[in-house]
Amino acid sequence: MKxxxxxxxxxxxKSGFQNEQDVVDKFNxxxxxxxxxxxxxxxxxxxxxxxxxxxxxxxxxxxADIQVKVTIVFKSALGIENISIKLVTTSTGFNQIDKREIxxxxxxxNIPPDIEYLLKLFTGKIKPTKTNLHDPRRMLxxxxxxEEQKKIVAFFTKNKILVLTDIIKGNDEFSADWLMVVWKQxxxxxxxxxxxxxxxxxxxxxxxxxxxxxxxxxxGKVGMQRKGGDGGRPSAQQLQFKINPLAxxxxxx
Numbered sequence: 135m136k137x138x139x140x141x142x143x144x145x146x147x148k149s150g151f152q153n154e155q156d157v158v159d160k161f162n163x164x165x166x167x168x169x170x171x172x173x174x175x176x177x178x179x180x181x182x183x184x185x186x187x188x189x190x191x192x193x194x195x196x197x198a199d200i201q202v203k204v205t206i207v208f209k210s211a212l213g214i215e216n217i218s219i220k221l222v223t224t225s226t227g228f229n230q231i232d233k234r235e236i237x238x239x240x241x242x243x244n245i246p247p248d249i250e251y252l253l254k255l256f257t258g259k260i261k262p263t264k265t266n267l268h269d270p271r272r273m274l275x276x277x278x279x280x281e282e283q284k285k286i287v288a289f290f291t292k293n294k295i296l297v298l299t300d301i302i303k304g305n306d307e308f309s310a311d312w313l314m315v316v317w318k319q320x321x322x323x324x325x326x327x328x329x330x331x332x333x334x335x336x337x338x339x340x341x342x343x344x345x346x347x348x349x350x351x352x353x354g355k356v357g358m359q360r361k362g363g364d365g366g367r368p369s370a371q372q373l374q375f376k377i378n379p380l381a382x383x384x385x386x387x
Contacts, residue, residue, distance in 0.1 A: 154191055164184075177328075186205045187204050188205075198216035198304065201217075216311045218302075218310035229379050231375050239253075246289075274348070276348075286351065294339065298353065339354040341354040
């Protein structure tokens with residue numbers, strides 16, 4: 135099925151969303167649910183040709199949260215759509231899209247030892263020996279030498295497509311085909327938008343790889359930072375990637 139990547143769905147939902155199960159239920163009730171009909175149209179389906187729709191939640195650690203199976207009348211065709219869902223309740227802040235131990239990223243992206251070392255300084259996995267740091271437990275990228283900063287930027291620039299694909303789309307059998315954002319605002323009906331995952335990759339990947347004034351990294355519109363928190367437990371030393379899901383609304387796509 136050929137998809138028009140520029141054709142995006144953006145509507146106001148007529149009922150509340152609590153979690154991914156609500157989206158599953160709406161798809162399964164697609165014949166009576168106007169939102170589900172709009173989603174299917176956005177995914178390039180002709181409603182008159184649909185025989186059945188079956189949606190289920192996906193368990194485990196995958197980019198897609200739900201899978202939708204669409205059976206087409208008379209064509210013996212089955213469309214399978216994996217959807218990543220971001221539920222947003224605040225108008226500010228970023229939403230985590232991926233976090234792992236640096237060793238996992240080393241294996242995933244074939245990160246060389248010098249970049250691995252710098253990333254572990256950045257997250258505090260390796261305690262820095264340099265003094266007068268903002269936080270003695272770790273080094274901000276801006277506290278590294280200019281040469282070290284260039285190495286970080288060069289690596290993520292060279293591997294930008296690989297990195298963004300893995301953290302937004304995924305690389306297994308449940309990689310995402312679509313990104314859905316549901317925005318719940320107090321006192322207002324929830325809004326939703328669903329975009330093809332390739333559009334999402336291009337949208338969030340637009341822009342340079344650069345070190346921020348706060349000492350973290352931007353890969354296009356994706357932020358990379360130390361996870362932090364967790365009461366100082368080792369999990370705070372994981373590497374974390376974030377996006378602003380509401381940017382899709384603010385852009386007016």
